[in-house]
Amino acid sequence: MSDLPSLRKKIDTLDTTLVNILNERARVSLDIGAAKRQLDNTEGLPTTDLHVYMPGREKEVYAKLTRLNHGPLKDDSLHAIFREVMSASISLQKDVSMAYLGPPGTFSHQAAYQRLGDSVVYVPQKQISDVVDAVEKGQTTYGIVPFENSNFGSVVETLDRFVKTKTRVRAETYLTVHQCLLSNSPLDKITKVYSHPQGLGQTQMWLAANVPNAKRISVKSTAEAAQQAALETGAAAVCSEICAELYGLEVTARDIEDGAANTTRFLIIGTSSDNATKDDHTLIKFTVDHRQPGALCDGLKVFKDYSLNLFKIDSRPSGLHPWHYVFFVECSGHQQNEDVQKAVKDLDQFCLDVVVLGSFPNQRPE
Numbered sequence: 001m002s003d004l005p006s007l008r009k010k011i012d013t014l015d016t017t018l019v020n021i022l023n024e025r026a027r028v029s030l031d032i033g034a035a036k037r038q039l040d041n042t043e044g045l046p047t048t049d050l051h052v053y054m055p056g057r058e059k060e061v062y063a064k065l066t067r068l069n070h071g072p073l074k075d076d077s078l079h080a081i082f083r084e085v086m087s088a089s090i091s092l093q094k095d096v097s098m099a100y101l102g103p104p105g106t107f108s109h110q111a112a113y114q115r116l117g118d119s120v121v122y123v124p125q126k127q128i129s130d131v132v133d134a135v136e137k138g139q140t141t142y143g144i145v146p147f148e149n150s151n152f153g154s155v156v157e158t159l160d161r162f163v164k165t166k167t168r169v170r171a172e173t174y175l176t177v178h179q180c181l182l183s184n185s186p187l188d189k190i191t192k193v194y195s196h197p198q199g200l201g202q203t204q205m206w207l208a209a210n211v212p213n214a215k216r217i218s219v220k221s222t223a224e225a226a227q228q229a230a231l232e233t234g235a236a237a238v239c240s241e242i243c244a245e246l247y248g249l250e251v252t253a254r255d256i257e258d259g260a261a262n263t264t265r266f267l268i269i270g271t272s273s274d275n276a277t278k279d280d281h282t283l284i285k286f287t288v289d290h291r292q293p294g295a296l297c298d299g300l301k302v303f304k305d306y307s308l309n310l311f312k313i314d315s316r317p318s319g320l321h322p323w324h325y326v327f328f329v330e331c332s333g334h335q336q337n338e339d340v341q342k343a344v345k346d347l348d349q350f351c352l353d354v355v356v357l358g359s360f361p362n363q364r365p366e
């Protein structure tokens, strides 16, 4: 066993090597940025559209790290370190900003941070549709929107905004969600509970059992609920534990979500999708021509014809005529794959309108 000063000397030497290697990596990243700019120019795209966040490549890097890692560092620790290495790498290539449903402390904020790290600028928005607006207007490079929860299902505000969007899905990311009840009043004095409809929905059984008479009030986000609860006596919020410190509230109860393994899936949107990997999903929206009997059924069959797995189907009112719907389907494959292109072409025969909202690497946790 060496003595402490000599062990620290070893660490100092290794840190010097690490700093030099990290900077060598950063220089290669700058070269990659220059190469991407050149590519964009040859494709006639404005360089402001330059895409530096490459979820497909990052998935490959993380998989390689897991293969290379023989400890004692845990995979999660190594991934967290590389999250920041790649975040810094992204910001060297271009100033990147990400719109999210604010204020700070929402699950969207945590999911964004988990995926893009510390070197990206996060821009809070008042509601989900503003996140999409920010990307469409070019105010931020990317945006993150909640898409569905494993227990409470689809986030309808996101789907409703996707009915009319020019943005494209670039990535997905999953976040384990633990809901808390935060308040500055004791449980038996709580008369109002604020949250996003998803927060209230994911905890409805717990709320019914523990605060049966409290009024449930929906607001635009879980962190806005915390802000509001901090202003009123007898008010509580269903939100993340981090909101306690952010907004000056006490934790009345932890882990109050009704279902086990409560997980929310988020989509990262931008102006285009990344290139195909070997394991992608594609999100498509379409409206069928109801004057053709069986149009929806025939439309869905095209996915079977090309052996594309369907993971999700949703519908929302189109907003154009009563009882007229926009359908959303998520299938296996990438829009650059021939089978997906053929399926979309065939689907078009049964539809008034088909839009591929984007393709992204599958990140579903096993």
Ligand SMILES: O=C(O)C(=O)C[C@]1(C(=O)O)C=C[C@@H](O)C=C1
Residues within 6 Å of the ligand: 029, 032, 033, 052, 053, 054, 055, 057, 058, 061, 085, 086, 089, 090
């Ligand atoms: O490979 C790229 O395209 C890069 O920009 C490099 C890099 C990295 O640092 O490894 C950085 C950002 C991307 O999201 C993926 C990878």
